[in-house]
Amino acid sequence: MDYHSPASFAEASALAANATGITRFLAGGTDVLVQLRSELVTPDTLIDIKKIDGVSDITRNVDGSWTLGVAATGAEMSEHPELSGDWPGVVEAMDLIGSTQVQGRATLTGNLCNGSPAADSVPAMVAAGVTVTITGPDGNRTIAAEGIPASPGKTTLTKGEVVTAVNIPARGENGGDAYLRFIPRTEMDIAVVGVGVSLRLDGDTITEARVSLGAVAPTVLLVDDCAKAIIGSTLDDVALDALAAAASAACNPIDDKRGTIEFRTEVAGVLAKRAAKIAYARAKGEQA
């Protein structure tokens, strides 16, 4: 196994482009090292991106949007009051990952690029409209977070491509987001269902919404029908029921050791309602 710690993304990309066999980028390593030790994936090339300048920065841009370095950890996000104030749903989703120890290492980018359908921060990022910037042999590009996962464990990134930044839009006025997941225990578990909701209000009425589901399909889902169900409403019971129905209808889950098809389908609706209520309350400026 070859280990590299390049000083720039261009170098990281070139190393990956020229590597043979299995290549992994090493952000927090909380997926990579676990997979290595359990002999699931033994990389031939390991490219540590943590030595690149600025990779741990969390920056609020002049337009109110956010740029997060690809090595910024869950703990650094949770301890950032302005980021938590703007995007509590994204921060709480990231904060659900693992334990205190894992929080000190794990990153949004690693969670997204690991390609797990159950990744917690991903539905929250998708609901928030997050994009990622990528450097590759053919130059740079920026794509929506939902464009990264291809299938369980696989991404759309091509050989030599590396994510260089995570971009979160400006929150703007009267907006709120939330993420909820279902696990059978209280912590240290993998989502059986995850739901991210982001919305904006005009008075009491929802004017914009994005609803995303995790762990109920081979990749994260951005469900337009869920958004339609609540846009124009005050999140009354009729809208909530329509939201739940749309969420359940969008599910295409599997039966496995973590949950049944019926269970995931049903609970996706339940959590969509609960997450929407929290996002709504946050948009109104209430504590939730």
Place this chain on the structure above:
Amino acid sequence: MALDDRKSEFTFVGTRPDRPDGLDKVTGRAKFGADVSAPGMLHGAILRSPHAHARIVKIDASKAEAHKDVKAVVTRADFSDKVPFQPGLEGEFWNVLENVMAGEKALYDGHAVAAIAATSALAARDALKLIEVEYEVLPHVTDVDKAMASDAPVIREGAADYSVPEGMHPNVVRYHESGHGNVDAGFAEADLVIEDSFVTEATHQGYIEPHACLGMLGNDGKGELWCTTQGHWIAQKTCAALLGIETSQLRVTASEIGGGFGGKTTVFIEPVALALSRKANRPVKLVMSRSEVFRATGPTSSASMDIKIGMKKDGTISAAQGVFRLQGGAFPGAPGDMTAMCAFAPYNLTNVKQIGYDVMANRPKQAAYRAPGAPMGAFAVESVIDELCKKLGLDPVDVRLKNAAHEGTQASYGPTYERIGLVETLEAAKAHPHYSAPLKPGQGRGISCGFWFNHGGETSVSLALSEDGSAQLMVGTPDIGGSRASMALMAAEVLGIPYENIRVTIADTASLGYNDVSHGSRVTYASGLATIKAARHAVERLCGRAAAKWGIPVDAVKWEDGCAVPSGPNAGDFDPMPLADITADMGATGGPISGHFEATPEGAGVSFGTHIVDAEVDPETGKTSVTRYTVIQDAGKAIHPTYVEGQYQGGAAQGIGWALNEEYVYGEDGRLQNSIFLDYRIPVASDLPMIDTVIVEVPNPGHPFGVRGVGETGIVPPLAAIANAVSHAAGVRMRQLPMSPPRILAALKDNG
């Protein structure tokens, strides 16, 4: 010398000093199974079957053997049923050997088929991939009911013993039937009869420390073994048998142990390390991964049970009957008999009948897990009693009190109880504020009783006094629950010297006679009894030295508060002679002073408990949280109350896991799907409420201080108590464990 056998006033017993092993454990100084090394040591790794059931056609290890870092490869041919000087093994030894290293067939996913010793752990792991095994995959079965069906694949022809009735499938290997009275007549007298069926999945003990050992065995047949175990004499005896060496030539030392709960009462990797060592002529260390622990050590049995109970309007149980089918992996040994015998044991029944089956399936060999077999049976029986109470509008504690077994009751499994404390636990439950606390909407309350036999077992203890008046106590039962503290307290009580002046050591197999395993809740009872008697033996000798100094007969001397004193005014007028004054010159007054005791004590004294649980169920997701928990159990006499409470709380915590989320999940292919803690869901700290405890003390007549073992009974009531609480909270009877959210949600849907 005058000594009372029984004691009820105590100086040290019943206090709560720090445990002697505490500092070592919190500073990392304690040495566990994987913490020792030896010069020239090799690292072992085990190749395991990926198939649930397969004939091993051929094993070609030549490439592995040729690897420069590999120093030995062993297969079944390297154990004693194949080596010429030991013509075959019989009975349980053969089963253990078959489990430790597969013979003609791999019998479950994870079954060991070969092992390697190499110069590093990584090299050993990588070299495993060089071993080529040709398998012929066979049909498999993992479910207990399916394993008994006529079309089930036969796991091993001829494994059944004489007890199994004609016409049963060969996978049924033992049969138990017991009871008394006439159940049909009893059911006819009942105002309400409920018949129901229940299922539980296998769970793992989940000890934090994986199995680990360091073995050294020379060509001269002399060996040393260091291992994490609940019983090093059984490890010694088994390893010697499996390797064809003399028992006494293998010295076994027990490491500190990071939990066992019954799962470390047998051997898995120890004979393999020794076989590798014998072949490589170097010490070999073997450490299991968590996944190996799940796949190839002993979980509990899974169970399928049918219960029928008749009750009169006043709550009297007129008849009770149960059929208990336990699957224990691909070997005989599932405790169907224990389940059957314990299931109705809390009750004073005129008519009772119980049947137990021991069934083989393609799963790892089950091992004990605190009160093996009893929790499942209690789950089924106590659920039906709860349902009867509900339908007849009766209070569940009152009904249990009405039917409770007491001194003189003929137990459901045969014998007549001596003094027991079930009624006292039920009365304490009724009086406890928890039982009358109001419930919030969506919450339910459940109660259950539980029983376990407890055990005596071979026990040998020595105590040696030092010149400065301190004492060294050697016991042979690995400390799995704070027992060194309890032993020191009991010795202090007899000797009359401070707790801190006694050092308790878990002696190796070369230092004491045979000691049975730390199981059966026997340690505080049996090693405690032997400690008291060994200390008394030393006291007799101390009194003898004092008598000689004073020139009076030994029976004119008694022992009081750590001093020899004249037994009465007629014995003479001498100042009390402290222990340290006698030991100071013991070399000149007759030599070292020690005490010793060994026996197989028979008076363990059965133990009962009653648990109260509140649970809340989210009706939209089926998720349960346990909001309040109270354990009430008879300890006979709590030597160190904190560690008694620890046993109670641990039983409840493990029971919560077993009831709600823990389970072995097998795929269609017969492979275990969840062999890591991520997917094998034991409770995390935030899943548990504060677990309240009440220690009831109804002294056991079989122990000098009244001790009853407390290590196992605590896991018997939780499954039922939680199931009753959840069933009330959800408004639907839960008949299958674990009560995971998908199962509860499905039950809620079915209920409309």
